[in-house]
Ligand SMILES: Nc1ncnc2c1ncn2[C@@H]1O[C@H](COP(=O)(O)OP(=O)(O)OP(=O)(O)O)[C@@H](O)[C@H]1O
C-alpha cells in the first residue's frame with residue numbers, strides 16, 4: 001500500500017473515532033454547563049447505548065431504526081433516573097460529592113451491564129451492511145463512517161437548534177451562565193439539571209450505537225471512552241461544544257495516525273498525553289476563555 | 298400589597314435579619330437604605346425565595362408566600378433585579394429579555410410577550426439597538442438597564458431593585474432613577490434598595506432604614522431627609538455641610 005493510501009486509511013479511521021470522542025465530550029459539556037460537575041458515568045451511557053441496541057436488534061429482532069430510538073430512549077431514562085435518584089435528593093451538595101456520586105453510578109452501571117450481558121464482546125451489523133466499502137485508490141472508506149459522521153452532524157444540528165432556538169434550551173444556557181438569575185426569572189434549576197442528565201445520556205447512547213458496528217462493544221468499554229471523551233472535552237475547552245467537535249477530530253486523528261505510523265500499543269496513551277499537555281500549557285482548551293476562568297475558580 | 302412580619306433570615310448560624318416588619322402599598326416607591334452588610338440584599342433575597350432559611354411571614358395581597366421557591370415568587374408577581382446585575386452574560390440582549398418572561402412563556406402568549414418587549418424597548422431604546430449583542434459586552438449602565446428590563450419582562454406587580462445605581466456614573470444614575478419614577482407612574486410598585494440614600498429618598502414616597510438586620514427608622518421620605526441623625530449616618534459629608 002502506498003504511503004498516501006495508508007495515510008488516507010488512517011485519516012478515515014481517525015475521523016470516525018474522533019466523531020465519537022466529540023460526542024462523548026458533548027455529553028460531558030452538557031452536564032458540566034448545567035451543574036459544574038464532570039459526570040464520570042458518561043462512558044457508561046455510551047456503552048449502554050451500544051449494548052441495549054445489540055439486545056434489541058439481534059436478540060429481540062427489533063428493526064434497526066426502531067431499535068435506535070428505543071435504545072436512546074432507555075438510556076435517556078437511565079440518565080434521568082440517576083439524576084433523580086442520586087443527585088436531586090441532595091441539598092447543597094459540593095461539586096466533589098457530586099463527582100464521586102457519578103463514579104458510583106459508573107461502577108453500578110458497569111456492574112449491571114456485566115450482570116446482564118456477561119463479559120463477552122458483541123457486535124452490531126453495519127447500518128447499511130449491503131453497501132461495499134468505497135475505495136479511494138488502495139484505501140477504503142467504510143460506509144459506517146459516513147453514517148457516524150452523518151448522525152453526528154444531525155445530533156449537532158438538533159442540539160444547536162435546541163440550545164439556540166427553544167425556550168427550554170435557552171433556559172439551560174441561562175442556568176449555565178448564572179444559576180441565581182435563572183431561578184429569579186422562574187427557571188426551575190433542578191429540572192434543568194435533570195434535563196442535562198437526560199440529554200447527555202441520549203447523546204452518549206447515540207454515540208454508542210453508531211460506533212458499535214466498527215468498534216464492537218462490551219460492558220467494560222465505557223471507562224476508556226469516558227477518559228478519551230474527557231480529554232477531548234478538556235482540549236476543546238470544557239463547556240464548548242464547537243471545541244468538543246474539533247478536539248474530537250484532533251484526538252481521533254492523532255490516535256489513528258500514531259497507531260498506524262508509530263505503534264498501536266501507544267494508542268490509548270495519546271489521549272492522556274494530550275490531556276496532560278493541555279492542562280499544563282493551556283488549561284482553557286482551544287475554545288476556552290471561559291474554561292480558563294472556570295479553572296481558576 | 299406586600300407585608301412582611303417579623304422576618305428573620307439565617308446564613309447557617311449567622312442571623313442576618315433580626316425581625317423585619319414592613320409594608321409596601323400599591324403604587325408606592327419605598328426605599329430601603331442602610332450601610333454595607335446591614336442586610337438589605339438579604340431582605341430582598343428572602344422575599345424572592347433565594348434564601349429559604351427564614352422565619353416569619355411574607356404576605357402578598359394577603360397570600361402567604363414566605364416559603365415559595367423563587368420560580369413561584371416570580372409567578373406571583375414579584376421580580377428581583379439582583380445586586381450586581383447578574384445577567385446571562387454569554388447570551389444576547391434579546392435572549393436575556395425573553396428569559397425574563399420565562400415563567401409565562403408559551404406559544405399562546407407569544408404576541409403578548411412581543412408587546413411587552415416593545416414596551417421595554419420603548420423605555421430602554423438603547424436595548425433595542427443592542428438586542429443582538431452579547432449581554433456581557435454591554436457597558437455598565439446598559440447592563441443595569443438590561444437587568445431592570447429583564448425584571449420587567451415577568452410583568453411584576455412589585456419590582457425589587459437591589460442597588461441599581463451601584464458603580465454607575467452620575468448621569469446614568471440620573472437616567473435610571475428617572476426610569477424608576479416612570480415605571481411607578483405606569484403602575485409598577487417599587488421597592489428600592491440603595492446605599493445612595495439621598496437619591497433614593499428623593500424619588501421615594503416612604504423609606505426604611507436598616508441597621509444590622511433591624512429596621513431602625515421608618516417614615517415619609519421628607520421625614521427621613523429631615524432627620525439629623527439619618528442625614529449624618531447615611532447621607533454623607535457633602536450633605537451635612539449644607540445642613541450645618
Ligand atoms: N452568603 C452569605 N453567607 C454568610 N453570610 C452572609 C452571606 N451573605 C451575606 N452575609 C452576611 O449577612 C449580612 C447582611 O448582608 P447583606 O448582603 O444582606 O448586606 P447588604 O445590606 O446588602 O450590604 P451591601 O450594601 O454591601 O450590599 C452581612 O453581615 C453579611 O456578611
Ligand SMILES: [Mg+2]
Pocket residue numbers: 337338339380459
Ligand atoms: Mg447588598
